[in-house]
Amino acid sequence: MPDQSVIVTIDNFHARKLNNERRIFVYLPPSYGRDLSKRYPVLYMHAGQRAFAPAAPGTESWNIHLAADRLISEGAMEEIIIVAIAHVRPVESNEYYHFSAPMEEMKAGIRCSGLDYEDFLVHDLKPHIDEHFRTLSDPANTGLIGSSAGALSTYHTGFRRPDVFGKLIMLSPYFVKAQLDETSETKLREEELYRSFDGLPKPPLKLWLDIGDAEGLFLPRHIRDFASGLMAQGFKYGEELAYLEQPDAAHQEADWGERVHIPLLYMFGRPGNAISLELRGRDVIGLTGMQSHLNALLQYDSGLAMTILDGAYRVEDPDVLTVLPDGMIVPKRTGSTVITLYAGGLETSKTITVVEEMSHFVTVRMDAEVPVEPEMADYIFGGMGMKLALTGENRYTGTFIVPRDSGYRFRFTRGFRKFELDAVGNTLPNRSFRACEDMTLYYQIERWDGASAQAQVRRSYADPTF
Structure with a gap:
């Protein structure tokens, strides 16, 4: 053995x-x-x-x-x-x-x-x-x-x-x-x-x-x-x-x-040997507005992976844009061009289009329907400070301006670690969305963990990972 x-x-x-x-x-x-x-x-x-x-x-x-x-x-x-x-x-x-x-x-x-x-x-x-x-x-x-x-x-x-x-x-x-x-x-x-x-x-x-x-x-x-x-x-x-x-x-x-x-x-x-190189990030960026970065992922056969911050990029039409070693894209005029990265003995390419503007932020509206209880909390919480207010008998709503392309994985709570559950009381997997454009999201909450309590909406001052 x-x-x-x-x-x-x-x-x-x-x-x-x-x-x-x-x-x-x-x-x-x-x-x-x-x-x-x-x-x-x-x-x-x-x-x-x-x-x-x-x-x-x-x-x-x-x-x-x-x-x-x-x-x-x-x-x-x-x-x-x-x-x-x-x-x-x-x-x-x-x-x-x-x-x-x-x-x-x-x-x-x-x-x-x-x-x-x-x-x-x-x-x-x-x-x-x-x-x-x-x-x-x-x-x-x-x-x-x-x-x-x-x-x-x-x-x-x-x-x-x-x-x-x-x-x-x-x-x-x-x-x-x-x-x-x-x-x-x-x-x-x-x-x-x-x-x-x-x-x-x-x-x-x-x-x-x-x-x-x-x-x-x-x-x-x-x-x-x-x-x-x-x-x-x-x-x-x-x-x-x-x-x-x-x-x-x-x-x-x-x-x-x-x-x-x-x-x-x-x-x-x-580290082993490099086996794959991928350019992740936007295909369309703005001449003005949000900054855009590429995430240049280099994978090794050992399982090691890292993002390239010292890349050697070649741009087919450098009048359209340039790419800095850390992956930041610097647009110069509208148009499209192919960029190529060389790293770890590998190369990969991606086409980027520059348009006039890409705003820094997008608007996300959340509507959540919850079970009716004798005492309804004034607020529930989505991901990263998204506070939804009670707007009906059993409906909560919130509108948020968030960074474009930011990603969220979360479960609704009505207080610190007071998470939503499924209909039979099991822990739910995370809900998720990526805020690439303005969007409206509708959610159905089936059950909360524990009894209703107005005081449970108080946010804890503990470290956010606890």
Whole structure:
């Protein structure tokens, strides 16, 4: 029988400065119990209660152990230890924010305890893991992984402590909080949550950044622009930095789990051979209006994938447009032309047409019919702050101006984690749409989870991934 990986649980692990306790889950790779002389790289993972199993019924898990097991068994990745750190839900403080939290959390009195959490990682947890497990403890063999606000923590911790953590994996990082705001010129209110380390010496780090293109107002441009800024600081693309814009992926555990094998391969595996190159993005763009980017996806036979940010593009008619290395299209006049990209020993082409204008935003109207209850909530919520008001006995309506081409995958809620269900009480799959044009959407909600409660419409101040 082949060796099996195991997961060890450490209960009530104390964080001195935070003065709290949590569970720690330690994944030990298949050979750990057999080869007693071998030492292993270590990947520390935020929100670890969802690393290997759902944190609660009806929630999702990354199942990162299954991804690691598969890659190890295929010989695509070296064996590693994964230390999954359960998160302490924010009540008075949020461990994932080092310097500033979203404005509504600050107004609610939620302070930032990220510096103390960083101290816990560096001075409490890592020494314990290095003492009790056979680790390779140097920065080149020590990584951090997190999503959403956990990715924000990974960034700040890693750039502050490159002497401890040399590999940073950031999935859908919560670098910018964007909210719909029809009163602003951009129709969005954007709040930057990260602190730039530009101007300091470039640290010896290897970085992974990604974002789904159906994460609503977690917009790809926030992370793509951030990655371009890192390249400007000197991070060499493909070797020290990689970025992926994952098609149709949403801001949720299931989607992070579906692609976590990709950064694992990048950090601890072999890339393999490039097997496909695809140019995704608009076929029709405007001479004025929205900026357009290509998502140049390069796939490898190992399963690795990344978006090309240093591409070599050729434009058949450069009087119509040019394409920058990161995929940004710069239109010059109306007309059509063929663009060709060369990358990874492959090439692919796409025809782009430039018209006079393509507006930045489109209008989405939502109508939702719900079951009649004795006490109807004033509002229900769709994806990313889409608040629908009660406009009839059992009908909710909302109209929203959103960025063109933004993608949404969501379930309706009437409060924090008070999701819609199907007629027999089962969890529904996500609803989805992409806002390419003005549209009106009609929905039928069959059932809510739990009894009717007006108070359930209160939004939680917790991290959006919880």
